[in-house]
Amino acid sequence: xxxxxxxxxxxxxxxxxxxxxxxxxxxxxxxxxxxxxxxxxxxxxxxxxxxxxxxxxxxxxxxxxxxxxxxxxxxxxxxxxxxxxxxxxxxxxxxxxxxxxxxxxxxxxxxxxxxxxxxxxxxxxxxxxxxxxxxxxxxxxxxxxxxxxxxxxxxxxxxxxxxxxxxxxxxxxxxxxxxxxxxxxxxxxxxxxxxxxxxxxxxxxxxxxxxxxxxxxxxxxxxxxxxxxxxxxxxxxxxxxxxxxxxxxxxxxxxxxxxxxxxxxxxxxxxxxxxxxxxxxxxxxxxxxxxxxxxxxxxxxxxxxxxxxxxxxxxxxxxxxxxxxxxxxxxxxxxxxxxxxxxxxxxxxxxxxxxxxxxxxxxxxxxxxxxxxxxxxxxxxxxxxxxxxxxxxxxxxxxxxxxxxxxxxxxxxxxxxxxxxxxxxxxxxxxxxxxxxxxxxxxxxxxxxxxxxxxxxxxxxxxxxxxxxxxxxxxxxxxxxxxxxxxxxxxxxxxxxxxxxxxxxxxxxxxxxxxxxxxxxxxxxxxxxxxxxxxxxxxxxxxxxxxxxxxxxxxxxxxxxxxxxxxxxxxxxxxxxxxxxxxxxxxxxxxxxxxxxxxxxxxxxxxxxxxxxxxxxxxxxxxxxxxxxxxxxxxxxxxxxxxxxxxxxxxxxxxxxxxxxxxxxxxxxxxxxxxxxxxxxxxxxxxxxxxxxxxxxxxxxxxxxxxxxxxxxxxxxxxxxxxxxxxxxxxxxxxxxxxxxxxxxxxxxxxxxxxxxxxxxxxxxxxxxxxxxxxxx
Numbered sequence: 171x172x173x174x175x176x177x178x179x180x181x182x183x184x185x186x187x188x189x190x191x192x193x194x195x196x197x198x199x200x201x202x203x204x205x206x207x208x209x210x211x212x213x214x215x216x217x218x219x220x221x222x223x224x225x226x227x228x229x230x231x232x233x234x235x236x237x238x239x240x241x242x243x244x245x246x247x248x249x250x251x252x253x254x255x256x257x258x259x260x261x262x263x264x265x266x267x268x269x270x271x272x273x274x275x276x277x278x279x280x281x282x283x284x285x286x287x288x289x290x291x292x293x294x295x296x297x298x299x300x301x302x303x304x305x306x307x308x309x310x311x312x313x314x315x316x317x318x319x320x321x322x323x324x325x326x327x328x329x330x331x332x333x334x335x336x337x338x339x340x341x342x343x344x345x346x347x348x349x350x351x352x353x354x355x356x357x358x359x360x361x362x363x364x365x366x367x368x369x370x371x372x373x374x375x376x377x378x379x380x381x382x383x384x385x386x387x388x389x390x391x392x393x394x395x396x397x398x399x400x401x402x403x404x405x406x407x408x409x410x411x412x413x414x415x416x417x418x419x420x421x422x423x424x425x426x427x428x429x430x431x432x433x434x435x436x437x438x439x440x441x442x443x444x445x446x447x448x449x450x451x452x453x454x455x456x457x458x459x460x461x462x463x464x465x466x467x468x469x470x471x472x473x474x475x476x477x478x479x480x481x482x483x484x485x486x487x488x489x490x491x492x493x494x495x496x497x498x499x500x501x502x503x504x505x506x507x508x509x510x511x512x513x514x515x516x517x518x519x520x521x522x523x524x525x526x527x528x529x530x531x532x533x534x535x536x537x538x539x540x541x542x543x544x545x546x547x548x549x550x551x552x553x554x555x556x557x558x559x560x561x562x563x564x565x566x567x568x569x570x571x572x573x574x575x576x577x578x579x580x581x582x583x584x585x586x587x588x589x590x591x592x593x594x595x596x597x598x599x600x601x602x603x604x605x606x607x608x609x610x611x612x613x614x615x616x617x618x619x620x621x622x623x624x625x626x627x628x629x630x631x632x633x634x635x636x637x638x639x640x641x642x643x644x645x646x647x648x649x650x651x652x653x654x655x656x657x658x659x660x661x662x663x664x665x666x667x668x669x670x671x672x673x674x675x676x677x678x679x680x681x682x683x684x685x686x687x688x689x690x691x692x693x694x695x696x697x698x699x700x701x702x703x704x705x706x707x708x709x710x711x712x713x714x715x716x717x718x719x720x721x722x723x724x725x726x727x728x729x730x731x732x733x734x735x736x737x738x739x740x741x742x743x744x745x746x747x748x749x750x751x752x753x754x755x756x757x758x759x760x761x762x763x764x765x766x767x768x769x770x771x772x773x774x775x776x777x778x779x780x781x782x783x784x785x786x787x788x789x790x791x792x793x794x795x796x797x798x799x800x801x802x803x804x805x806x807x808x809x810x811x812x813x814x815x816x817x818x819x820x821x822x823x824x825x826x827x828x829x830x831x832x833x834x835x836x837x838x839x840x841x842x843x844x845x846x847x848x849x850x851x852x853x854x855x856x857x858x859x860x861x862x863x864x865x866x867x868x869x870x871x872x873x874x875x876x877x878x879x880x881x882x883x884x885x886x887x888x889x890x891x892x893x894x895x896x897x898x899x900x901x902x903x904x905x906x907x908x909x910x911x912x913x914x915x916x917x918x919x920x921x922x923x924x925x926x927x928x929x930x931x932x933x934x935x936x937x938x939x940x941x942x943x944x945x946x947x
Contacts, residue, residue, distance in 0.1 A: 174509070178561040185457055188464040195467040202377045202416070203472040219796060221763045222651050226770055229757045230646040231374040234263075234383070234407035236366040237637055238394050243362045247351055249401035250364035253394035257368065260386030262379075267367040270349045279338065281751045283324060285741040286334035287703050288696035292672075294333055298702040303713050306331050306706075310717055327727055328734070330717060331707065341689065344682060346642050356640050363404075363640055374409035377416060384413050406637035408646070414626050418918060419475035426913045431455075433909035434489060441902060442496075450566055451492045458488045458555030462547045470543055477540070481547045488555035490880060490903035491519060495563050497899035508564045516560070518887035521833065522880040523556045525826055529876030532818050533869060538811055541869070607854030614853060617862035618809040620801050622920040644684055644772035648782065650789055651796045653766040657743050660767050661692035663794045667771060670788035679784045681775025686758050689746065696740040708735045812865040819872050823849075826879055834886060841886050845878030848935035855931055866921045870928035877907060877929075878936030885940050897941060904937035 195201050238253055240246030254268045282289065290298070297305045310331045324334055347354040347365055354365040372379035391403040431452070438448045462481060466473050495515060530552065533545035637643060650667065654660045664687035674680045691699070707713045708731070718728050746752050747759060760768040776782060782799060789797040823846060830838035849871045856863060881900045911933060914926030 181557055181561050188460050191464040192460055199376055199378055201472055203375050203474045218763055218766060222760055222768050225760050231408040232370045234368040235637055235641060237363040237404040237640060239361050239363040239402035240398055245398040246362040246364045249394040249398035252397035253390040254366055256390040256393040257386055262371060262382040262386040263368045264371040265369040270352050270354060278751050281749055286329055287735050287738045288700050288740045289337045290699040291337050291340045298706055306713055307717055327731055358640055370409055375412050380413040380416055383409055404633055404637050406634045414630055415624055416475055422917050429913045430910040434906050437905055447496055450563060451489055454492045454555035454558040455488050457558040458551040461554030462551035465550045466543060466547050474540060477543045477547050488552055489906045491556050491559040493902045494884060494899040495559055512564050518883050522883050525879040526552055526876035529872050532822050532872055535818050607851050610854030610857030613857035615862045617864055618805050618812060620804040620808060622864060625918045625920055642774050644774045647800045648773055648776060649798050650771040651798055652794060653768045654794050657767050658693055660769050661687045662694055665692060665695055666792050667795055674784045674788055679777045679781040684772040686769050690741055690743050693740055708732050808865050812868055815868045819868055822872060823875055837886055841882035844882050844936045844939035845875045847939055848878055848932045849874055851935050852928055852931040864924060866925040867928050870925045874932030877933050881936055881940040907933050
């Protein structure tokens with residue numbers, strides 16, 4: 171007893187330090203993570219692809235696009251001005267691009283103009299290769315004699331055939347954003363949308379940053395619609411999704427945690443008609459959650475919101491230990507008797523904790539960061555709740571407890587009703603159940619879609635798609651990665667890839683694509699284009715001389731043009747990257763990763779699975795190109811994990827059975843049978859109702875093992891003691907667990923919903939089978 175007192179005080183000191191650690195963690199920026207993909211490992215990709223995804227994701231996550239629409243340009247501009255003012259005051263953004271400097275277009279032209287003889291469009295290149303002289307002469311004459319001229323044209327002496335002007339126009343056609351009234355505007359039918367391009371100040375997955383950005387966008391929308399009541403306010407960006415996930419998770423944590431706690435409160439009050447047992451039961455739960463958060467924060471730095479949602483369901487599991495101890499307490503027991511009862515119960519409690527923790531720790535076997543965090547959270551939380559129960563409850567439950575008479579009577583009546591069938595009737599019922607389960611198992615299907623990890627409001631998804639369609643925003647989830655051992659080789663591969671993608675565009679499966687080589691052709695391509703111009707346009711007696719003779723240009727003028735062409739130098743990638751002209755597309759160059767140089771080709775308007783297949787086929791034809799589909803890759807990863815964890819689950823059931831054999835010998839089957847049968851019946855029911863199986867179904871079945879084994883252990887440990895305390899404790903524990911996981915089945919996140927439903931069925935069946943099978947086996 172002295173040692174027990176010492177360890178009780180020691181655990182109190184540890185609890186105080188845990189509370190301080192949680193307080194410090196809660197005050198740390200980024201303490202809660204809402205990045206869905208951070209839950210997953212990227213082992214299915216090469217290290218190169220993983221690093222490329224990481225770099226691209228970091229830049230993409232900070233960008234937000236806002237479109238403010240109106241029935242006419244003036245109302246759209248008025249609303250956008252009001253929204254811009256609110257965003258600027260918020261301080262939530264490190265950069266806001268709104269007003270377009272009229273000199274910007276001139277700066278772009280000035281940057282590219284010295285390289286004009288190295289920049290050709292595919293149409294121009296084809297015409298030069300086919301020596302279509304008349305095409306170029308006619309184009310030059312149209313530009314010279316046009317009353318309005320060619321937009322973006324250089325002086326005639328610098329670009330006599332208007333080649334550079336045509337190249338600029340083709341590059342400008344890559345975006346739907348057009349400068350109007352010194353703003354970037356998208357015209358969609360009769361509506362005008364003014365664009366604001368924002369960069370978030372901080373990480374998109376930092377909860378505090380999300381709150382600031384959400385508040386800023388909400389205020390901007392209110393101001394915009396105050397200025398123009400009919401204004402449409404659309405926004406898109408990774409942080410918008412992350413904020414929605416965070417808010418939903420917070421609501422579910424509150425709902426599940428509060429709901430299960432309220433259910434436990436009502437259940438304990440009804441069972442004991444006293445507040446004291448309620449406080450004694452809630453104490454281990456609170457300490458368990460405190461320890462789980464502190465240890466996870468120490469190990470991982472931040473805790474994912476889905477871990478907190480998952481952890482909130484542990485309320486119904488960690489309460490088992492306290493209920494089991496309290497149900498065996500007796501009014502009038504002195505201190506020695508209380509500790510004597512604890513010593514009797516301790517082997518069962520140790521075994522129950524061990525099997526539950528073993529089941530949870532199997533979640534950490536795959537290289538799945540999210541599951542490892544959930545496994546650690548669960549194992550630590552249960553262990554801390556167990557220690558609190560064993561070390562503190564014998565001291566706190568001094569006067570003993572007496573449950574209400576209705577509780578054992580109700581449980582006994584329920585048992586008699588379920589056991590009413592005897593003989594042939596019971597055998598027939600068991601046979602029918604077996605056949606039904608077997609048929610359900612044959613109907614099982616799987617769904618490993620990564621989108622099961624999140625559930626976003628349909629209106630938000632529609633808004634994101636609307637912005638992408640209006641502004642031509644490329645998807646950060648599907649892209650092509652180009653890699654080679656030099657920047658020049660990367661650009662050459664991009665150019666070959668571009669030819670393939672043009673074929674996909676011609677089939678209507680892709681709207682457009684963004685590639686560095688469209689703005690900075692490879693040195694090889696530039697030299698080839700310059701040579702074509704030198705051969706056909708600038709050679710003595712060439713097309714330039716013919717044009718000069720046709721419109722009577724002076725010879726000195728022609729010689730100056732030839733000299734400028736001969737002295738021109740090609741555009742280099744580094745010069746382009748260092749220039750302001752690269753600002754909008756610089757993120758496509760990822761630079762050197764390991765021994766390779768890497769760029770990204772972004773895709774716009776990819777048409778479903780057909781478009782994905784076409785682009786993937788194009789990529790497979792060219793060495794150095796990798797098709798990246800993050801959703802598909804992660805879905806395959808979930809599929810691999812599901813198969814692995816199914817094997818782990820089968821091994822865990824076998825391992826637990828072997829451990830139980832060591833203590834219970836031939837009675838081990840009686841202990842493990844409820845969990846095994848409950849798992850099989852649950853799978854059969856899922857098949858019956860056409861509910862697909864996924865990784866989280868398998869994980870839930872692992873926990874059914876951990877929870878159901880506890881019930882079997884408690885009932886077996888009662889053998890020889892006919893006071894019914896174990897059955898009352900198991901029933902109360904099962905009801906509290908059902909409350910927790912039953913509410914988890916109401917989650918809007920499909921993965922958690924499936925997990926909760928599987929647990930609801932599995933735990934409920936384990937509870938009902940625990941008593942009945944004890945008499946049959």
